[in-house]
Amino acid sequence: MTQVTLRVDDVMGEIERDVRARLRLHLIKRGGAADYQDEEIFDAVHALLARAVDERNLDATLLPELLDSDVEWRLRTHLELTTHRPAVGRFILFVKRKMLLPMTRWLFEYSQENFRRQDHLNRVLFACIEELALENARLRRDLQSTEPASAGKPA
Amino acid sequence: MKLACVIHRYGADIAGGSEGHCRLIAEHLAAEHEVTILTTCAKDHITWRNHYPAGETRAGSLRVLRFPVARERELHRFMDLSDLVFADRATAEDQEQWFRENGPDAPDLLEHLRRHGTEYDRVLFWSYRYAGAYFGLPLVADRAVLVPTAEEDPLIHVDALSRFFSLPKGFLFLTPEEETLVGARAPAGRASAVIGCGLDPSPAPADLSRLDALRLADPFILYLGRIDPNKGCQALIRNFLRYVEGGEGVTLVMAGPSSMPIPEHPLIRPLGYVDDAVREALLANARALVMPSPFESLSMVLLEAWNRGLPALVNARCKVLRGQVERADGGLYYGNTVEFVAALDYLLHHPDAARQLGQQGLAYVDREYRWPTVMSKIDALLAQM
Numbered sequence: 001m002t003q004v005t006l007r008v009d010d011v012m013g014e015i016e017r018d019v020r021a022r023l024r025l026h027l028i029k030r031g032g033a034a035d036y037q038d039e040e041i042f043d044a045v046h047a048l049l050a051r052a053v054d055e056r057n058l059d060a061t062l063l064p065e066l067l068d069s070d071v072e073w074r075l076r077t078h079l080e081l082t083t084h085r086p087a088v089g090r091f092i093l094f095v096k097r098k099m100l101l102p103m104t105r106w107l108f109e110y111s112q113e114n115f116r117r118q119d120h121l122n123r124v125l126f127a128c129i130e131e132l133a134l135e136n137a138r139l140r141r142d143l144q145s146t147e148p149a150s151a152g153k154p155a
Numbered sequence: 156m157k158l159a160c161v162i163h164r165y166g167a168d169i170a171g172g173s174e175g176h177c178r179l180i181a182e183h184l185a186a187e188h189e190v191t192i193l194t195t196c197a198k199d200h201i202t203w204r205n206h207y208p209a210g211e212t213r214a215g216s217l218r219v220l221r222f223p224v225a226r227e228r229e230l231h232r233f234m235d236l237s238d239l240v241f242a243d244r245a246t247a248e249d250q251e252q253w254f255r256e257n258g259p260d261a262p263d264l265l266e267h268l269r270r271h272g273t274e275y276d277r278v279l280f281w282s283y284r285y286a287g288a289y290f291g292l293p294l295v296a297d298r299a300v301l302v303p304t305a306e307e308d309p310l311i312h313v314d315a316l317s318r319f320f321s322l323p324k325g326f327l328f329l330t331p332e333e334e335t336l337v338g339a340r341a342p343a344g345r346a347s348a349v350i351g352c353g354l355d356p357s358p359a360p361a362d363l364s365r366l367d368a369l370r371l372a373d374p375f376i377l378y379l380g381r382i383d384p385n386k387g388c389q390a391l392i393r394n395f396l397r398y399v400e401g402g403e404g405v406t407l408v409m410a411g412p413s414s415m416p417i418p419e420h421p422l423i424r425p426l427g428y429v430d431d432a433v434r435e436a437l438l439a440n441a442r443a444l445v446m447p448s449p450f451e452s453l454s455m456v457l458l459e460a461w462n463r464g465l466p467a468l469v470n471a472r473c474k475v476l477r478g479q480v481e482r483a484d485g486g487l488y489y490g491n492t493v494e495f496v497a498a499l500d501y502l503l504h505h506p507d508a509a510r511q512l513g514q515q516g517l518a519y520v521d522r523e524y525r526w527p528t529v530m531s532k533i534d535a536l537l538a539q540m
Contacts, residue, residue, distance in 0.1 A: 003511070005484055005515065006484060006511045006512060006515065008480055008481050008484045008487065008512070009481065011487060011501065011508070012498075015487070015494065015498055016494070018497060019494055019497050022493070023493060050490075053490075054471070054490055059243060059309060059312055074242070074244075105231070
């Protein structure tokens with residue numbers, strides 16, 4: 001007799017449902033949003049945030065593009081050594097690169113890792129905001145398409 | 156045909172994924188073709204320090220030409236440049252410079268391609284991210300086949316690659332996910348095939364006495380490979396510790412060279428590098444293989460585990476790993492700690508289901524990854540170009 005295939009999707013569906021249920025109860029117990037008493041609302045919020053975290057390309061979101069024309073806002077995780085002195089500049093850079101930097105590299109690398117984490121978190125938050133904005137835009141479009149043509153016009 | 160295989164490091168004692176892939180494919184190609192390996196003298200993938208003597212040697216039926224590395228990698232400069240390039244703030248020159256800094260810088264290898272490239276019918280390049288492929292492929296583009304070994308990391312999106320990916324006459328991809336990732340940037344209609352890698356059926360039952368010496372008791376789950384934060388090992392340890400907080404008595408065995416501290420814990424067993432016999436015994440006796448890496452272009456270890464009928468638990472944030480598990484119906488995946496705990500719990504407490512997932516993985520390897528299947532795809536592509 002041929003064995004029926006055990007589908008990963010089915011098992012994962014079961015596991016993910018169970019995980020969501022436990023997460024919801026955990027948040028309610030810890031005083032999370034009252035709306036989470038409603039399972040449907042929790043699932044909708046979970047799905048939206050999971051979409052932002054798991055499915056969005058964090059390197060291609062709109063908000064950073066809009067901010068780019070504004071003040072410098074990005075976390076700078078790399079180190080740039082420069083000088084404004086034309087004559088002794090080369091010497092100053094040499095001292096910074098060959099003497100100062102090796103001595104302080106441990107501190108730079110320690111803070112660099114934390115900057116990287118913050119940078120990642122920022123990008124996740126950008127994606128979450130964008131996902132909310134997208135959903136809002138879709139809902140507006142759907143709402144407008146269901147409104148009668150005369151709606152909103154003065155009698 | 157007269158074929159050249161260009162790879163940044165070469166040797167039976169080199170553990171890297173793309174290097175191992177190149178070696179296996181080249182050895183199988185040599186059964187039908189005249190194959191030359193073009194590589195560097197480097198062994199260490201961090202510094203690219205020269206280790207092997209330059210010049211010509213034989214490795215079985217393969218001719219190996221090694222070229223010296225002109226300068227070692229300057230890690231700090233490379234990391235600073237990486238930050239700039241990965242944050243999409245690099246100029247075209249910075250991007251070119253990134254490939255130069257990544258190395259290995261072997262000018263004689265490029266000169267060989269420039270002078271003798273046309274003597275080969277096809278030149279196969281492994282790993283687009285290394286200097287040999289990035290600067291070498293354009294020199295013989297009319298006969299070049301690229302095995303990109305691409306992962307969904309920030310590098311894949313840099314502008315410099317648009318031109319580069321338009322150059323090869325053919326592509327050999329490791330997975331359908333990689334085909335989608337790179338294929339979208341290659342000209343339409345370019346010859347390509349998804350090959351993965353070939354495996355022989357696993358040898359007779361593993362020698363389990365090798366585990367007695369290690370005093371490994373059932374049950375244990377297995378991580379096999381380089382123990383490195385970039386491979387997701389820190390997150391794996393965090394997730395595993397959360398799981399055993401619940402009182403479960405399973406051990407995490409980590410077999411492979413380590414480049415990070417591993418916490419001392421009675422349920423975590425780092426073994427360091429293990430030989431093939433121990434590796435087989437571990438695969439034969441573990442309850443599941445865990446693959447926490449967020450970036451993979453194939454994962455040979457996953458295929459080896461399925462070859463032994465072992466179910467897998469993989470990081471869902473890696474599209475390739477999740478795709479492989481879904482196509483094979485050969486394991487489970489997780490996107491966060493809570494899912495890791497739940498999925499591992501399922502595998503450990505549903506032994507029949509876990510066994511079936513492992514057997515389905517084995518059936519998938521039988522369907523897709525046996526050598527005759529893989530080599531017939533490669534030969535068809537080489538003939539088609």
